Amino acid sequence: MAVTRSSRLAGWLAAAGTAAARVVLAAVGALAVAALPASAQTTLTIQHPLPLNSHYGAGASAFKDAFERLTDGRYRVVVQRNDNEREMMESLQIGTLDFSVSSTGPVGNFVPESKNLDVPFLFRDTAHARGVLDGDIGNEILAAFERRGLTGVIWLENGFRHLTNSRRPVVTPDDIKGLKIRTMENQVHMRAFETLGALPTPMTFSEIITALQQGTVDGQENPITVIVSNNLDQVQKYLSLTGHVYSPAVLVAAPATVARFSAADRAAMIEAARAAQTANRDRVSADEATGVAELRRRGMSVVTDIDRAKFEAALAPAYAVYAKELDGNLIARIRAAAPSQ
Known part of the structure; x- marks a missing residue:
């Protein structure tokens, strides 16, 4: 059974075709935990530290909508506010929270590799930052989350x-x-x-x-x-x-939650994460265009x-x-x- 599951997972990875998917799913495969079927309306929670009408709220809501749609309503995703980002990371590690959106500031205390992103005047502009995070370097840092009892799913942002x-x-x-x-x-x-x-x-x-x-x-x-x-x-x-x-932001998952997903649900998670990234970055760009005025x-x-x-x-x-x-x-x-x- 394990061989069959691994083969199916490898096939899904090839089809997914993204480094971010490989980072998440390779780590999940290493857990060797059998995927459990989701019951109707299984409830998952995603937390973030800002008002709903914010770039974090935009990303979390997009993730909720996409994941519920892609899983045919078998999951209900609840979006909550939690101003304590350290608490969110700890809850993800012990499996009492499913997902979070957080800045890298507090995350550096859990995943030291992410501290490199916080060096002042490191990035020339937004295009430079997004290019780094969406490429090999960003995926290398996401992979480091798994060694710390967390699953880094995809990079979002706060802006400068x-x-x-x-x-x-x-x-x-x-x-x-x-x-x-x-x-x-x-x-x-x-x-x-x-x-x-x-x-x-x-x-x-x-x-x-x-x-x-x-x-x-x-x-x-x-x-x-x-x-x-x-x-x-x-x-x-x-x-x-x-x-x-x-200031990057990151969508983080509890490894225990991801391990319970079927291969199809993990694929849905990655696609929903991409929707969250787009909504989040679009909101950041819009706010920066009008915010100073x-x-x-x-x-x-x-x-x-x-x-x-x-x-x-x-x-x-x-x-x-x-x-x-x-x-x-x-x-x-x-x-x-x-x-x-």
């Missing part, structure tokens, strides 16, 4: 991260000095802000609004999509389009003239540490990679 604060416009690296900045629980991000003279303060996303209102922190950094969808303009005066880090309309002061070269020069000490602590060869490959077509 920018800085907001309530104290002053940030135009040069010196303007950041002394600011208390909320960051994700990510040592790569924290080191960058420390190097620039800020006081990074890691906290979960659910704590941001209260911390900004109470002055616990002066500012935070997030993509335009997150700033707009969470109305951060109500608690922040200044936005600087620093674009200091490209919307934030200006809401009253934010926006600094657009940022000298990237000055920020990179100021981060030289951090780059020296990254070269030792991260995968220098992988970082070089990312820098040299071609953009998506």
Whole structure:
């Protein structure tokens, strides 16, 4: 039986024809767990940390709709909000959650290989970032999830991260000095802000609004999509389009959930994941096209003239540490990679 199942799985992989599918399904095959038939209306849950009307919500909803349709309604997918990304990763590892959409910031604490993606000013632009993540490098990092008790399914995105604060416009690296900045629980991000003279303060996303209102922190950094969808303009005066880090997101599955799927259901999962990727990226592109004007309309002061070269020069000490602590060869490959077509 195992030989027959492996043969069928190999045949499906050949038909799937994507590296992402091979990453997910090769790891599933190694589990050697018999697929269990899904009962009518088996319920699965996907969580993400943002409002439903956001780029994460767009991706999760597209996954839900596609997976339910492709499996002829045998599965019901419930979309939930959970601001605690660390908790989501832990739930996936123990199998109490089926899927999540998360930024790579907290994921780096579970899959160290993903930290390489968080190096400041690593990606030239969105086309470069998507080309890396959709190619061999992205699939190599997805494969690393399985070694950590997780299944990386497909790359989504947040977009480029920018800085907001309530104290002053940030135009040069010196303007950041002394600011208390909320960051994700990510040592790569924290080191960058420390190097620039800020006081990074890691906290979960659910704590941001209260911390900004109470002055616990002066500012935070997030993509335009997150700033707009969470109305951060109500608690922040200044936005600087620093674009200091490209922020990927990732659709992650619980290995225990994937192992229960039949080969056909795993194929449906991959196709639904592609639908999620398209919906998510389309929403990011739309929000970035209109978001800055919307934030200006809401009253934010926006600094657009940022000298990237000055920020990179100021981060030289951090780059020296990254070269030792991260995968220098992988970082070089990312820098040299071609953009998506």
